[in-house]
Amino acid sequence: xxxxxxxxxxxxxxxxxxxxxxxxxxxxxxxxxxxxxxxxxxxxxxxxxxxxxxxxxxxxxxxxxxxxxxxxxxxxxxxxxxxxxxxxxxxxxxxxxxxxxxxxxxxxxxxxxxxxxxxxxxxxxxxxxxxxxxxxxxxxxxxxxxxxxxxxxxxxxxxxxxxxxxxxxxxxxxxxxxxxxxxxxxxxxxxxxxxxxx
Amino acid sequence: xxxxxxxxxxxxxxxxxxxxxxxxxxxxxxxxxxxxxxxxxxxxxxxxxxxxxxxxxxxxxxxxxxxxxxxxxxxxxxxxxxxxxxxxxxxxxxxxxxxxxxxxxxxxxxxxxxxxxxxxxxxxxxxxxxxxxxxxxxxxxxxxxxxxxxxxxxxxxxxxxxxxxxxxxxxxxxxxxxxxxxxxxxxxxxxxxxxxxx
Amino acid sequence: xxxxxxxxxxxxxxxxxxxxxxxxxxxxxxxxxxxxxxxxxxxxxxxxxxxxxxxxxxxxxxxxxxxxxxxxxxxxxxxxxxxxxxxxxxxxxxxxxxxxxxxxxxxxxxxxxxxxxxxxxxxxxxxxxxxxxxxxxxxxxxxxxxxxxxxxxxxxxxxxxxxxxxxxxxxxxxxxxxxxxxxxxxxxxxxxxxxxxx
Amino acid sequence: xxxxxxxxxxxxxxxxxxxxxxxxxxxxxxxxxxxxxxxxxxxxxxxxxxxxxxxxxxxxxxxxxxxxxxxxxxxxxxxxxxxxxxxxxxxxxxxxxxxxxxxxxxxxxxxxxxxxxxxxxxxxxxxxxxxxxxxxxxxxxxxxxxxxxxxxxxxxxxxxxxxxxxxxxxxxxxxxxxxxxxxxxxxxxxxxxxxxxx
DNA sequence: CATGAATGAGAGTTCATTCAT
DNA sequence: GATGAATGAACTCTCATTCAT
Numbered sequence: 001x002x003x004x005x006x007x008x009x010x011x012x013x014x015x016x017x018x019x020x021x022x023x024x025x026x027x028x029x030x031x032x033x034x035x036x037x038x039x040x041x042x043x044x045x046x047x048x049x050x051x052x053x054x055x056x057x058x059x060x061x062x063x064x065x066x067x068x069x070x071x072x073x074x075x076x077x078x079x080x081x082x083x084x085x086x087x088x089x090x091x092x093x094x095x096x097x098x099x100x101x102x103x104x105x106x107x108x109x110x111x112x113x114x115x116x117x118x119x120x121x122x123x124x125x126x127x128x129x130x131x132x133x134x135x136x137x138x139x140x141x142x143x144x145x146x147x148x149x150x151x152x153x154x155x156x157x158x159x160x161x162x163x164x165x166x167x168x169x170x171x172x173x174x175x176x177x178x179x180x181x182x183x184x185x186x187x188x189x190x191x192x193x194x195x196x197x198x
Numbered sequence: 199x200x201x202x203x204x205x206x207x208x209x210x211x212x213x214x215x216x217x218x219x220x221x222x223x224x225x226x227x228x229x230x231x232x233x234x235x236x237x238x239x240x241x242x243x244x245x246x247x248x249x250x251x252x253x254x255x256x257x258x259x260x261x262x263x264x265x266x267x268x269x270x271x272x273x274x275x276x277x278x279x280x281x282x283x284x285x286x287x288x289x290x291x292x293x294x295x296x297x298x299x300x301x302x303x304x305x306x307x308x309x310x311x312x313x314x315x316x317x318x319x320x321x322x323x324x325x326x327x328x329x330x331x332x333x334x335x336x337x338x339x340x341x342x343x344x345x346x347x348x349x350x351x352x353x354x355x356x357x358x359x360x361x362x363x364x365x366x367x368x369x370x371x372x373x374x375x376x377x378x379x380x381x382x383x384x385x386x387x388x389x390x391x392x393x394x395x396x
Numbered sequence: 397x398x399x400x401x402x403x404x405x406x407x408x409x410x411x412x413x414x415x416x417x418x419x420x421x422x423x424x425x426x427x428x429x430x431x432x433x434x435x436x437x438x439x440x441x442x443x444x445x446x447x448x449x450x451x452x453x454x455x456x457x458x459x460x461x462x463x464x465x466x467x468x469x470x471x472x473x474x475x476x477x478x479x480x481x482x483x484x485x486x487x488x489x490x491x492x493x494x495x496x497x498x499x500x501x502x503x504x505x506x507x508x509x510x511x512x513x514x515x516x517x518x519x520x521x522x523x524x525x526x527x528x529x530x531x532x533x534x535x536x537x538x539x540x541x542x543x544x545x546x547x548x549x550x551x552x553x554x555x556x557x558x559x560x561x562x563x564x565x566x567x568x569x570x571x572x573x574x575x576x577x578x579x580x581x582x583x584x585x586x587x588x589x590x591x592x593x594x
Numbered sequence: 595x596x597x598x599x600x601x602x603x604x605x606x607x608x609x610x611x612x613x614x615x616x617x618x619x620x621x622x623x624x625x626x627x628x629x630x631x632x633x634x635x636x637x638x639x640x641x642x643x644x645x646x647x648x649x650x651x652x653x654x655x656x657x658x659x660x661x662x663x664x665x666x667x668x669x670x671x672x673x674x675x676x677x678x679x680x681x682x683x684x685x686x687x688x689x690x691x692x693x694x695x696x697x698x699x700x701x702x703x704x705x706x707x708x709x710x711x712x713x714x715x716x717x718x719x720x721x722x723x724x725x726x727x728x729x730x731x732x733x734x735x736x737x738x739x740x741x742x743x744x745x746x747x748x749x750x751x752x753x754x755x756x757x758x759x760x761x762x763x764x765x766x767x768x769x770x771x772x773x774x775x776x777x778x779x780x781x782x783x784x785x786x787x788x789x790x791x792x
Numbered sequence: 793c794a795t796g797a798a799t800g801a802g803a804g805t806t807c808a809t810t811c812a813t
Numbered sequence: 814g815a816t817g818a819a820t821g822a823a824c825t826c827t828c829a830t831t832c833a834t
């Protein structure tokens with residue numbers, strides 16, 4: 001596959017991404033993508049053979065894009081609490097982002113494709129976040145910012161909580177304030193005094 | 199609609215429930231249900247006009263069934279912690295139940311139907327659970343079983359956590375042990391001493 | 397068939413008539429009629445076996461109703477021109493009647509059922525009108541009201557003209573004024589001086 | 595849409611035309627047309643989305659075909675009466691044409707689609723004919739061939755008469771002779787002496 | 793590589809008609 | 814007589830997928 005082909009594939013993936021954001025996963029047909037890309041029906045099949053494959057590649061691209069390695073963007077003098085708060089704010093932003101949200105499509109995809117752990121991007125992303133948080137809590141506990149006896153469980157707890165709010169936002173609704181309160185509650189549980197927040 | 203019709207409708211809803219459990223929501227066609235019920239194509243339309251309607255009624259029936267009013271089944275001398283644990287165990291059982299699980303179908307349904315709060319069974323169920331937990335935490339705090347400064351937030355926290363584990367079970371996987379550890383963590387956060395559990 | 401049955405049949409025909417007026421002939425289903433009558437599906441089949449049969453009987457009933465023998469309602473001292481004008485006004489009223497118009501249904505019915513002349517109510521009605529007009533023109537010509545060399549052709553001419561306006565009203569549109577002018581033109585052709593009209 | 599597509603569309607319209615002639619408008623299904631064209635079910639939808647659209651295009655094509663501009667085919671030395679007679683003969687031919695008659699389908703179509711005047715081909719055709727006849731009668735009156743005080747009304751009269759005979763041919767029946775007599779009557783009314791005809 | 797016409801399977805839906813009660 | 818549940822044929826419409834150009 002030449003350079004041109006690679007460009008074309010990228011182009012299709014970008015357009016397809018928009019479609020998945022708009023319609024979720026199951027509602028998307030090859031026709032939808034063909035139309036979004038303004039290419040021929042047969043043309044699409046030269047690059048992809050199903051919406052499943054396209055979606056998976058969209059997800060991979062997303063992954064690559066997203067890994068601007070969170071850890072690297074932290075200020076030198078940031079405390080563990082600062083970083084954790086930053087992480088939570090970022091998650092919140094993602095949850096409330098309207099026009100750039102693959103959440104529904106992703107869930108729909110994994111509802112019918114529960115691949116082995118290795119291929120499961122969702123799981124990889126989840127686990128990676130858990131590790132980051134765990135590390136943060138450990139560090140924070142060591143230097144007295146937090147109080148936590150089990151950083152591993154705390155990290156998982158935070159991630160499941162975030163997952164819960166993410167899915168709630170898509171089904172039963174979630175307000176900005178409700179999420180803020182949960183973030184506050186969570187930090188309080190870690191022993192962060194209110195005077196230390198703002 | 200006579201008594202017989204009502205029976206038939208119930209029968210269809212039961213069969214349809216099985217189909218939704220097996221295939222989720224979006225994958226189910228009127229034909230699937232017709233075949234599961236072993237009735238004629240036109241026959242189904244005498245009772246329901248779409249899979250959406252059928253699913254909603256399945257959900258309502260589920261609701262009615264489920265409301266064996268949890269509160270009533272509590273032992274006289276049960277402590278708040280006992281009851282909370284009971285509730286969490288029940289949620290765990292539901293999450294790990296293989297052959298009786300409408301979770302995926304329900305999420306799929308609400309992904310494309312985000313009705314007003316009134317119609318949203320998912321939200322009703324969620325809110326009702328929040329209220330129960332909140333009450334438990336309040337009582338437990340009053341009599342010294344728990345330590346909690348904000349029962350309302352704690353209740354929401356528990357419910358979002360459960361939601362997070364529920365969706366995780368369907369996407370990235372969730373082990374029995376992982377859930378147990380989260381339950382333990384949660385109780386610990388409420389200040390329940392380990393000696394008091396087992 | 398007992399008295400009660402006859403009443404029921406009449407009832408059905410009345411309701412069915414409304415349906416045909418509203419929807420034409422081809423668009424009407426047995427279901428429509430069943431619903432309009434608020435009887436059971438099977439019940440309708442006890443009396444009629446198809447919409448075609450029902451429509452035909454509606455048409456027969458119409459015929460019976462309509463034959464209040466036009467000729468009898470004429471004033472003693474009415475001139476031929478008076479009577480002809482009366483007839484034309486009546487035809488006009490029928491054409492412009494909105495809520496009581498079986499025209500479309502009737503045409504639709506005869507488009508797919510071109511029965512022998514004997515059964516053709518439309519033809520019977522047409523021929524009967526032709527005879528009446530012919531007689532009128534003859535009488536009018538004899539007593540000098542009209543000038544007409546061929547009353548038979550004139551009568552047919554008038555009837556075809558009316559048919560043309562009737563169908564036009566249902567397809568390309570026909571205004572009240574346009575019809576008035578045609579009536580005027582027609583009388584003029586019969587040599588009725590304008591001073592004699594108003 | 596390429597040249598080939600245009601050809602295919604034309605082909606479908608031709609076949610569909612035959613179907614409409616044979617079965618009228620309301621009785622025709624997409625399946626009928628698919629079978630007449632010997633194409634696939636889905637194939638037809640590439641070109642048309644409903645029988646209504648197909649019929650309308652058939653009618654438009656008919657219109658285009660029919661506009662061999664009647665006016666142009668008139669002999670140099672033809673009198674107004676000659677031309678009018680020619681027109682009437684042509685109408686008669688159309689009415690009695692068995693195997694090439696869209697009359698019924700057209701009426702059925704306009705029974706359920708009464709679009710604005712602009713889209714109403716039937717009305718356009720009617721009005722255009724009225725104008726032609728009016729002109730003819732005017733000219734004929736000027737040069738003494740006809741006697742007519744109101745060419746506009748006379749033209750309308752002729753057209754409504756033709757409409758009446760057209761619909762009668764499809765419902766109550768119309769003989770060749772009956773139509774001939776009406777044509778004769780009509781010319782007589784315009785003051786054309788019998789010696790001047792045939 | 794790329795096109796887009798063509799196919800045919802299959803989902804949704806409606807109705808005339810029957811038949812056990 | 815009367816009911817209305819049940820059937821199955823028929824129709825509309827959409828898509829994934831192929832293939833000649």
